[in-house]
Amino acid sequence: MQTPSETAAPRTSPAAARPAAHHGHGWWHFARHYVEMVVAMVAGMLVLGAVVRGGLSLAGFELSAARHPELASLEMAFTMSAGMALWMRRRGHGPRSTAEMCGAMFAPAAVLFPLLWLGAVTPDSLTVLEHLAMLPLMLLVMLRRRAEYGA
Secondary structure, three states: OOOHHHHOOOOOOHHHHOOHHHOOOOHHHHHHHHHHHHHHHHHHHHHHHHHHHHHHHHOOOOOOOOOOHHHHHHHHHHHHHHHHHHHHHHOOOOHHHHHHHHHHHHHHHHHHHHHHHOOOOOHHHHHHHHHHHHHHHHHHHHHHOHHHHOO
C-alpha cells in the first residue's frame, strides 16, 4: 500500500518549473550569458584544441594555420563550438538553439574560404577575421531568441 506522500506529485516552485535556459531577465543577464558563452568557447578552443592537436601530432600530422588554413580554421570552429555547446546544454538550451549558435561558429568560413582561395585574405588573417565575424553572429543568434537568453 502506498502512503499519500508516495502518490502525491512532488511540489516545485515556479522558478524550478522554468527551463534552465530562462535563468534571468533583462539585458544584464543577456550580456552575462553572452560572456559565459565566449568563455566556454575559449575554454573549448584551448582544452579540446590541445587534445585534437596533440592527437594529430602523435599521428604525425602537424596542423599549421600557415600550411593548412582551412583545416586549422575548421578545427578552431569545432573546438569552440564543442565548448559552447556543452555549456549551452548545461544551461538547459535545446538542440536547435545550440545548433544555431554552433552554426555561427562555422558560417564565417563559408565567406572567408573563397576569399582565401582568391588571395583576398591571407592565411595569417583568416583566424582573426573569423573571430571578428563569430562574435557579432553569436549576438545576432542571441537577439533572435532574446527570451531564451535573458533579455
